[in-house]
Amino acid sequence: MIFFKTKQDKGIELLNNGRYDDAIKVFSDLVSKNPQNPSLLYYLAEGYYKKNFLIEAKENLIECIRQSPSQEIINNITKITNFKKISSDRYYNSCLNFSSDGKKIIYVSRRRDTNGDGYINYLDNGCVYVVGIEGKDEKLIVEDKYHNSDCSFSSDGKYALYLSRRRDTNGDGKINAKDSAAIYIYDLEKNDERLLVSEKLFCRKPTFSPDNKSVIFCSWRRIGGNSGIYSINIKTNVISEVVSDKFENTAPAISNDGQYILYSSWQKDTNGDGKIDFRDASSIYLTDIMNRTTEEITKDMYDNSFPSFSPDDRYAMYLSKRRDTNNDGKVDSLDFNGIYITDLMSKKTEEIVSDNSYNKYPIFTEDGDSVVFLGSTRRNKNIRNIELKDVYQNKAIYIINIKNKKIETLVNNIFFSSSSPRVSKTGKLAYLSWKKHTRRGIFVRDIYNLPGLSELEEIIKENL
Template identity: 20%
Template sequence: MKYDQPFKLASCRVLPSECAIELSTAEKVSLQPKFIELLCYLAEQFPRVVPRDEIIEVIWAGNEYVGENALTNAIWHLRQNLKGINGDTDVIETIRKVGYRLLVTPEYQLHTVPNSSQTVNEHQESLPIKAPNYWYLSLSIVIIFVSLVFIWQQNNKAAIFSQPLITQITKEPGSELFASPSPNGDKVVFKWIDETDSANLYITDRKNPALAPVQLTFGDGYISHSIWSNDGQYLYYAEKARDRQSCNIMQLKVATNQKSAITTCPLKGGYYYLDISPDNNTLAFHGYREPADDNGIYFLDLTDLSRQPWRFSCSKNCGYRERDFSFSPDGKYIALSRRVNRFNENLYLVDLKTKDTVKLTQGQEDIVGITWHPNSKQLVYAAQRADVRNGYVVDISSKLTEPLNIPGFSYPAFAKKSGELFFQQRQEKYHLANLSLTSDIASSPFPVIQSEFSHQNPHYSPKQDKVAYISNESGFYELWIADRDGKNRKQLTNLQKVVRYPRWSNSGDKIAFLGPVNDELAEKIYIYDLQNNQLSVVPSEHLHHNRPTWSYDDQSIISAVYEKEYADLHLINIKSGESKRISFDGGRFGIMTTESTLLYTNQHSGLWQKDLTSTNKPIKKISGKVFNTTYTWAYTPKGIYFKRNYNNQNIFAYYDLFLRDVTPIVRLPRRSLPLTTSLSFIDKTQELLFTGSQSPQSDIKQLVHPLLHPID
């Protein structure tokens, strides 16, 4: 699209043919062609509000990746250059979640067409008009066309693009997860979570995009992502019953939809990664067999299903867990992720014959997908930090890593024969929300702090009348505080690391939180002192801690610690680091209600109470049939506010400690809350404070990217 007609905009002239604007001072300011094109289009559509999607379609030819970022950048530059031409009034208005419109009426200046008598010299001799050489022109067109076809044929596989090209594969409501393309890329299987939170596998035919996806699995249990056999005949996936009594790796014949269980998978855990060797003989899956310490990678011989799977991962005292993995197309290596703790997970390359291992990445927090390029020279992976997902390409020879710069990129998967790359684009946002408990009728949560960034883990201090929370505005989750209404926000830390779970001391002068130290190999307890703005680390002997709370006198921290033999609550002195185990039943999260009384949850359900000065066994305060949350509860002297987890919804409820009965407060959609959000009670306003989430839209897309080489 090209605009040539100049027009006046308030006190300046827009000169499209010169890609410039002329200010009232007669100064000309040059702008990028796309900026001028955008301004002209807004002027052409005046006074209509132009949706963002329409602008991207018109100005950036529908290129979603380029347009989303470029449009925001272009609007910013136009506003900067047009500032002041209309007094204090903005020239371009942003209509939230819709688009943009021009606020100043454009005045077009028509081109003047000179009179022929003024432009033609009547005395000028007429010159003979030479007929064009149509044969030469036709031959030139043919030569150009043939050259272009030749260039396209030579470079089609090379995918020469100056910018990434993204094609949408699924557009269903809800979340489409874990793209699994057939070897030639003509079909894509994905896991679809619908509005009722039911999850099953579906298959879409790319040759017939008008056809709706076809459902492959039917049930209410847990379904993992899937992988294809290399001949395109079978799908493999994990299926765990909802009651967690059984888990099996399934083989499904795509043509007939016949399925059979070929081995078992662990009942514990929620990650069930799979891959198949290039010779189609070995299935790698996430499993567990005694006497291993934890889940890990197992190999299954598909040519002899009677043979027991064997463990590939380290079995005991490993110091890490291996999670995701992918066989190299040449069959020589397996790429895998190793998680040390919640702040540290990186990629490794392992030789399948010798088990020689090379570390490929450094400083990653959470790997969310690995796939090999069919040429065996590149590895594509996705990583998440502070709930922001991005993709990367690793060159196996040089170990050089480059970003793909695709927001929300996760769980990539190559079609092994066609070389097409598919991925799941998913973006998650969290906000601070409160729920009024004083309304006569059921109310809905109200956002306290909500923006384009994520804000989580709020905890309220009645002494300070402020909220401590974490926010990823800096690119990392750092510690912030704000008034309870979300005003007067202040960032307290600049660790450039991800921190979690802030908790005010009872006195209100300190905040404890969890964060990585020592090159992210340990999860330690930090203390931020608001009186002197100093930050310290509790000198604990343990490496792995969880959500900290405070002792009644604020001299110690209560935290679950994770050792090789057990995980339980400990009382840790903040100055000396001296640690004392205070639970012996898998304690996970505890709050001191008196100097000696501990209320806590453990690896089982229910809420428990223990007298730390006594050797008596803990008392179950609330039955697990009623109380089935680990972290989402708040204590008051009269009762407990807590979240009851159901399959498709959450219920906030109140347990009266004296009457020993439960009162439901409000029902909320399951995805409106993170699974393990903290909960804080504000007595002054009778409100509950917690983390809210938007139900994420996740779609399957195809990516062509200049960093990805063609198949050799």
């Protein structure tokens, strides 16, 4: 049986083979004969976009959405345009987090070459801003004469919390990420900032307790010592030890009822070099904050990191390196993480996302049924004896249903790379994204629905 390709099929093949001029000719001819066909208009726009003819791409995409395109075509359009931009990709943005009601985002934005090296990037100092998820009413919280990071909201949305490096603590003549950070709290209603924990305690990873009465943070309190986990009462400034600094501890996550914390800890010499440090495998531990009892959730035969609680506090989710995925004969930081959950009652552990591909930043959706995560292009099977370069690929953002393991793409990686996904309680996804010759913009989409046609037209006009 002989199959004949349609002219549209031939045009798509030309696009896929990089013959953009020829594809544009094919689709221009087809559109001239079928000017109301949204599929043809989309492929013509894609050809122009790949040639970097953005005006022509924009014109054809706008005409495409005026012809009532299908959901498939709308999804394809977002691969070109990305989603709603709420902070420009002219800036180098980072450290984004939603407010509890999902209406605002707090983030750090680097907008000037503060270190004088001729570039605007992660080495510069950034301001702390708060903005609505529609990209309006941006408010400056902290200026970029300091190095600011790790910002978040209190659960009632009244306060902002962040790390700020304001003194040259290492004596190199400049203030940057290499200096020790203090923890500050900012009253968003009174526009009043207060020092909460001095930089003398070498603070990291601050986060509000669910009742907003205290802040949990990591701290090196002894020179040459390990990082313990502490709690400071916001009213009294009394600091209490939660996890001893006998071992190195990091990435604390507080349960939604405020009773427990999950964290990573290096407590055994797993690589046999005679010392315990970050080169060893880390386990996930669960500590009862009030009773100071602790149990190990994972085994340090694997390297486990970045734990979090499910919305109902029943499950712990974390990254785990369990195989030599890059085929170099060892399991180490260069291997891929799988995403796992452990039932904190039954202690049963389940792999949610395979380590066949690069994975990072897993987050539960509010209903606890799915997990959003960052990753490279998905593979269905393990590839052996081939060097995998996923770390250097553009990253997409995915969502997986925990029960049926169905994976869907939320943000594609054909034309963009993304990072740092955050999920709101109202079903929104915020993330950093960029393409060649841009910095890190902040974008927002609805997790479960594609944009409507009027919103999509605004996205096309704004992003192209």
